[in-house]
Amino acid sequence: MVDIIIAFLYLSLLMYLLFGGADFGAGIIEFFTSDAKKDRTRLLTYQAIGPIWEANHMWLIITIVILFVGFPKVYSTVSIFLHIPVSLLLLGIIARGTAFIFRHYDPDQGKFQPLYNLIFVYSSFLSPLFLGILAGTIISGRIDLEAASFPEAYLFPWLAFFPISVGLFTVAICGYLAAVFLIGEAQTHEDQMLFRKKAIRMNVLTVVAGALVFLAATLEGIPLLAGMLDHPITILALVLASISLPLTWKYLRENFHMRARILVGFQVSMILFALFYSIHPAFMVFKNSVLILKDAAAGPATMNSLGIALLVGSVFILPSLFYLIYSFQKKPFQPLAKK
Amino acid sequence: MDDLLAARSQMALSLGFHIIFACIGMIMPFFMAISHYIYLKTGKEAYKKLTVAWSKGVAIFFVTGAVSGTMLSFELGLLWPKFMEEAGPIFGMPFSLEGTAFFIEAIALGFFLYGWGKFHPWFHWFTGVVVGVSGLASGILVVAANAWMNAPTGFDIIDGVYTNIDPIAAMFNEAWFSQALHMTLAAFVATGFAVGGIHAWMIRKGKSKDIHIPALRISLTIGAVAAILMPLSGHHAAKDVAHRQPAKLAAMEAHFHTEERAALIIGGIPDEATQTVNYAIKIPGGLSYLIHGDFVTEVKGLEDIPQDEHPPVAITHYGFQIMVGIGMLLMLVGLIWLFGLWKKAPYLHAPWFLALLALLSPLGFIAVEAGWVVTEVGRQPWILYGIMRTADAVTPMPGIVYSFWLYVAVYLSLSLIVGALLAKQVKALDKETEQLSPKTS
Numbered sequence: 081m082v083d084i085i086i087a088f089l090y091l092s093l094l095m096y097l098l099f100g101g102a103d104f105g106a107g108i109i110e111f112f113t114s115d116a117k118k119d120r121t122r123l124l125t126y127q128a129i130g131p132i133w134e135a136n137h138m139w140l141i142i143t144i145v146i147l148f149v150g151f152p153k154v155y156s157t158v159s160i161f162l163h164i165p166v167s168l169l170l171l172g173i174i175a176r177g178t179a180f181i182f183r184h185y186d187p188d189q190g191k192f193q194p195l196y197n198l199i200f201v202y203s204s205f206l207s208p209l210f211l212g213i214l215a216g217t218i219i220s221g222r223i224d225l226e227a228a229s230f231p232e233a234y235l236f237p238w239l240a241f242f243p244i245s246v247g248l249f250t251v252a253i254c255g256y257l258a259a260v261f262l263i264g265e266a267q268t269h270e271d272q273m274l275f276r277k278k279a280i281r282m283n284v285l286t287v288v289a290g291a292l293v294f295l296a297a298t299l300e301g302i303p304l305l306a307g308m309l310d311h312p313i314t315i316l317a318l319v320l321a322s323i324s325l326p327l328t329w330k331y332l333r334e335n336f337h338m339r340a341r342i343l344v345g346f347q348v349s350m351i352l353f354a355l356f357y358s359i360h361p362a363f364m365v366f367k368n369s370v371l372i373l374k375d376a377a378a379g380p381a382t383m384n385s386l387g388i389a390l391l392v393g394s395v396f397i398l399p400s401l402f403y404l405i406y407s408f409q410k411k412p413f414q415p416l417a418k419k
Numbered sequence: 420m421d422d423l424l425a426a427r428s429q430m431a432l433s434l435g436f437h438i439i440f441a442c443i444g445m446i447m448p449f450f451m452a453i454s455h456y457i458y459l460k461t462g463k464e465a466y467k468k469l470t471v472a473w474s475k476g477v478a479i480f481f482v483t484g485a486v487s488g489t490m491l492s493f494e495l496g497l498l499w500p501k502f503m504e505e506a507g508p509i510f511g512m513p514f515s516l517e518g519t520a521f522f523i524e525a526i527a528l529g530f531f532l533y534g535w536g537k538f539h540p541w542f543h544w545f546t547g548v549v550v551g552v553s554g555l556a557s558g559i560l561v562v563a564a565n566a567w568m569n570a571p572t573g574f575d576i577i578d579g580v581y582t583n584i585d586p587i588a589a590m591f592n593e594a595w596f597s598q599a600l601h602m603t604l605a606a607f608v609a610t611g612f613a614v615g616g617i618h619a620w621m622i623r624k625g626k627s628k629d630i631h632i633p634a635l636r637i638s639l640t641i642g643a644v645a646a647i648l649m650p651l652s653g654h655h656a657a658k659d660v661a662h663r664q665p666a667k668l669a670a671m672e673a674h675f676h677t678e679e680r681a682a683l684i685i686g687g688i689p690d691e692a693t694q695t696v697n698y699a700i701k702i703p704g705g706l707s708y709l710i711h712g713d714f715v716t717e718v719k720g721l722e723d724i725p726q727d728e729h730p731p732v733a734i735t736h737y738g739f740q741i742m743v744g745i746g747m748l749l750m751l752v753g754l755i756w757l758f759g760l761w762k763k764a765p766y767l768h769a770p771w772f773l774a775l776l777a778l779l780s781p782l783g784f785i786a787v788e789a790g791w792v793v794t795e796v797g798r799q800p801w802i803l804y805g806i807m808r809t810a811d812a813v814t815p816m817p818g819i820v821y822s823f824w825l826y827v828a829v830y831l832s833l834s835l836i837v838g839a840l841l842a843k844q845v846k847a848l849d850k851e852t853e854q855l856s857p858k859t860s
Contacts, residue, residue, distance in 0.1 A: 131529040134485060138522040144492050145518045148503055149511025156504040159496030163816045166497060170490045171829065177486040178833060185479055186840055187847035234816055378508030378584070385512050385586045393519030400526045408533060 081387040082377045088390045089146045089373075094352055096139035098257065098345050101250075103129055103136045105258025107176065107204020108251060109278055110197075117274065122197070126184060128265040131408040133180070135401055137173070142390075149386050153376040154364060158214070161223045165210050165238045172207030175199050205251060212250025216243035216293075219355065220302050221365040245296040249289040253348055256282035260328075260344045264337030276332055283325075290351075307358030314354045321350035425820040426498040426813050431795065432823070433487065433494055436830045438791060439784055440484035440837075445554030446610035447477045452547045453637050459540055465629040471535075472630070472848045476841065477550070478532055483837060485525070487830075498819070502802050502812035505581050509574050510567040512586040517560040524553040558606065559599045566594035569794070570663055571803050593663060597656040598794075604645045604652050605790060608749055609783030611642015616780020617845065623773040626849045632768075639776065640760065642783070643753030649746050654709070660797075661710045664804060665719045666728055667797035670735035672706055673699070674720045681706040681718035686740055689732045694722065696736075730799045738792035745786035752779060 106125045113121045129136075148155040158166065176199070183196035217223060217238040227233035237243075259279035266272040297304035308314045324343050331340040356363075362370035377383060420428070451473040458466035492514075496503045530538070530546035537543075567573075573589030574581050618634040621627075661668040668674070673684050675694040683706045687699025704714030711718075721729055752775070759767040766772050802809040813819075 131533040134482065134525040135522065135529055137485075137489070138518075138525050141489060141492060141521060142518050145511070145514050148492075148496060148507040149515055150508070152504045152507035155496050155507060156500040159493070159500045159503070160814055160816060163497050163814065163822075166493055167822060167825070170493055171825070174486040174490055174829060174833075177482050178836070181479060181482040182836060182840060185475055185844070187843050230817065378511075379582075381584050382508040382511060382586050386515050389512065389515035389519065393515070393522070397519060397522050397526070400523065404526050404529050407530070407537065 081380070081383045082374055084387050085146060085150050085377075085383055085390065086373055088387075089143065089150070090356070092139045092142040092146065094349055096137075096143060097250075097253070097352055098348060099132075099136035100139055101208065101254040101348070102257040102261045103133045104176075104204050104208045105254035105256070105282075106262070107201050108208075108255040109258050109262065109275075109282075111201045111205060112255070112278065112281075113274075118197075120271065121274075124262065124265060124267070124271060128262060130184070132405055134177075135404060137177070140173075146386070146390070150378050150383060151363075151373060151376045152378060154371065154373075157223070157225075157364065157371070158218070161225075161233060161237060162214055162217060164234055165213050165217070169207055169210035169214065172203040172210060176203035176207055179203065208250045208254045209244075209247040212247035213238050213243045215250070215355070216246030218364045219304075219359050220300070221367060223364070224367040225369070226367075240300065242293070242296040242300045242302055245289070245292045249286070249293050252282060252286040252289040253351070256286045257344060257348065258282075260332070260340055263332065264341060272335075279332060280329075283328075304358055308354050311357060311360070314357045317350040317354045317357070321347045321354075420820045420823070422817060422819045423810055423813050425823040427809065429819065429823040429826050430494065430498055431792075432826055432830060433491055434791065434795070435788055436834070437484060437487040437491055438787060440480050440487060441554075441558060442606040442784070442787065443480040443610050443613070444477065444484040445551065445558050446606050447473055447480065447614065448547055448551030448554060450610075450614065450634075450637050450641070451477060452544065452551060454633065455544050455547055457633075459544060466633065468848070468851075469630050469634050472844070473634075474532060474547075475844055478528070479837060479840060479844075481524075481528055481550075483833060485521075488521070497822075498814055499802060499809075499812040500814050502807060505807070506568075506803065509571075509581065509584050509586060509589045510564050512590040513560040513564045513567075517557050517564075520553045520556040520560065524550055524557060527553060555603065559603060562599045562602045563590055563592070563595040565794070566598040567592045568802065569598070569660075569667075569798055569804050570594035571806055576806070594659060597652070597659045601649075601652045601656045601790075604649050605783075605787050607645035608642050608649055608746075609787050611638050611640075611645060612749055612752075612776075612783040613780045615639030615642055616777045619773040619776035620780075621845065621849070622768065623770055623777065630848070635776075636760075639756055642749075643756045646746070646749040646753035647757075650750060653743070653746060658710060661718070664798070666721065666724045666730060667735070667793075668710075669719065669721045669724065670730045670732045670797050671739040671793055673732060673736040674706060674718060675722055675732075677717060677720040677723045679707070679715055679717045680704045681710075681720075683709065684736075687736075689736050691729075691732050728800065730797050735793055735797040738789040738796065741789040742786045742793060745782045745789070749779065749783060749786075752776070 106129055110118065110121055110125065144155070147158075179196045179199040183193060183200065186192055186196070220237075220240075220242050222237040222240060222243070224232060224237065256279065259275050259282050263272055263275040263279060266275055294305055296302075308318065324347055328340055328343045328347070331337075331343065359365050359370070361372050361374075363373040363376070364371040378386075451470055454466050454473065455470040457463070458470055527546045527549035531543065531550055534543045534546060538546075567589050570593040571589075572592045573585040573587070575583040615635050615638040618631045618638065621631045622635060657668065657671075660671070673687060673689040673696045674681060675689075675696075680703060682701040682703050684696050685700040685702070687696040689696045706718050707716050708714050710716075721732065756767070758764070798804055800808050800810065802812045
């Protein structure tokens with residue numbers, strides 16, 4: 081049962097990165113859109129993510145519940161040592177969700193809109209940034225469980241080049257996911273071209289930010305690359321992700337939106353996999369020790385009931401979630417004279 | 420403010436904020452579904468408009484409830500990591516089920532809000548019902564988790580280690596039923612009176628009656644029925660507390676001295692130093708009767724409970740008085756409302772009655788907040804009753820007071836925005852309906 085729950089943990093993390101990420105990315109795209117096109121982008125974004133965005137963020141709840149029920153040591157350690165970045169992440173999440181809804185449901189479409197938009201865009205940037213910072217800190221070995229002073233315990237672990245580079249990388253990934261997702265939702269040729277341009281830019285940004293992560297790891301002596309090159313399976317993951325990149329561009333050019341989306345999702349999954357597998361079998365790396373998920377698991381009675389709850393929950397959630405996404409899927413715009 | 424007090428205040432603030440949005444988010448879908456049902460059956464446009472108007476409210480409240488709930492799932496760890504490390508595996512079962520219920524609610528809401536004209540009308544209606552049912556299930560599950568903190572069970576502590584964990588037994592702890600029933604009814608009362616009060620005010624102001632009258636009838640009738648059932652559930656809950664947490668009961672009743680023929684103390688100002696209550700109405704034997712069913716049997720007072728296990732008496736007592744007082748008042752008004760409906764009495768639409776309903780509209784939520792103060796403050800100094808002290812559970816990270824002020828700022832601004840939005844929505848609804856249909860009155 082522990083293995084099933086670990087699988088659920090990684091799955092919900094991945095789903096959150098993919099779906100929640102694409103959702104955050106919509107705000108990032110809005111940030112990078114010129115003022116002239118902002119209104120149109122906003123409308124399209126709203127139509128595309130309106131019905132599904134809440135559900136996308138439920139993956140975070142599932143992740144948290146799995147952690148505090150099944151792996152309480154992980155939850156409590158993160159809560160204590162990463163209190164500040166977690167709080168900032170929460171601030172981003174609450175500001176973003178409410179601004180998104182408020183700007184739509186304010187019947188008075190004047191005064192407050194600029195403020196809502198500002199909050200939405202910045203919190204769409206901040207939330208994945210801190211999400212990435214958390215992930216970066218957890219694998220970096222910077223948390224010192226015996227730290228004596230306030231900054232050593234609560235600031236320095238995450239306020240450093242490597243975690244921040246992972247944060248920026250996450251932001252870029254979210255933007256990339258959103259751009260590719262929105263191409264398929266676009267209803268005019270012009271919008272389609274707009275998002276395609278964004279997708280390519282975000283892709284370049286992602287690669288640059290990825291390089292930054294490796295640079296930061298090298299500078300701070302974090303054996304990230306060594307960890308990845310250590311296992312043939314992570315090498316394979318990285319190779320597959322790289323090979324699929326030119327193929328994605330080809331599909332984007334030829335208007336195979338679904339295939340492009342799947343490939344981008346695949347790339348992001350491979351990256352997440354490589355990142356976590358690089359510290360395998362550990363889940364968290366501290367300054368002088370590591371935490372292995374299986375060792376941190378709660379007792380069998382808890383794990384059994386959690387596992388059953390997750391399995392039964394999936395039977396209800398997954399079909400209805402797919403039906404929701406399917407129902408509100410826009411017919412992608414297809415240029416008439418193509419090929 | 421020290422870190423413990425800051426952490427407790429932040430938790431109280433977050434829960435106090437969340438509970439209002441969670442209640443409305445889980446009850447309004449039912450109002451919405453009733454109105455939607457009438458629309459589908461009769462085809463009356465006014466009911467469709469009402470359904471859409473309410474669904475906008477649901478959307479605003481759901482998202483605010485959802486994000487504040489997300490924050491809470493983190494705050495439990497941010498503020499009380501030592502508690503969560505031990506408790507997570509024990510009382511995690513309701514949370515894991517709640518995750519599913521919450522997820523389904525979000526999916527169903529997506530279908531409902533964006534599904535007008537897209538699906539078969541009855542499928543669309545059904546998704547609205549699912550929002551309500553899964554919301555209610557979420558609420559019950561979370562309250563069951565809270566009940567476990569009052570009635571910890573499903574584990575043994577051997578040499579300081581929590582073992583023999585049975586998550587199912589923990590979920591079905593002794594307090595879960597009485598707390599869940601009480602809270603569910605309270606949510607119906609508070610939301611029914613709050614929504615009804617707003618519509619009553621609109622009727623009084625002469626706004627489009629074809630929408631506001633049905634709105635008032637649906638919401639207040641549900642609220643009234645729940646308000647009448649409330650004292651039964653309250654009585655059950657109080658007896659439960661008396662049996663399980665005598666210190667909490669004694670604080671609720673400001674009952675300092677163990678005695679036979681214990682008096683029921685109504686109102687008053689408890690003085691913990693002198694162990695007396697001033698300016699109170701005392702009904703001799705009343706407390707004995709309420710707890711044990713006769714006027715004689717002894718009721719344990721705070722004097723028999725070690726000083727370092729006393730909850731703050733005054734706050735708990737005031738909270739309890741406010742909750743019960745409001746509960747009684749709303750039950751009375753509920754009876755008047757139902758009687759009026761039955762007799763088709765004209766006073767239901769009399770300006771004074773509508774004004775009264777408008778005046779009462781925030782009271783249900785004040786009672787809900789007061790009730791949670793009783794539950795939570797009354798459990799102190801324990802976070803896990805009789806087992807772990809709140810002071811031992813708080814995070815070692817210093818400076819929680821800054822976090823507290825940050826949350827104050829966030830929740831204050833959110834409350835202001837939601838309030839303003841709601842007012843605007845109500846106004847917009849009137850403008851829209853007045854344009855469509857010439858005034859009938």
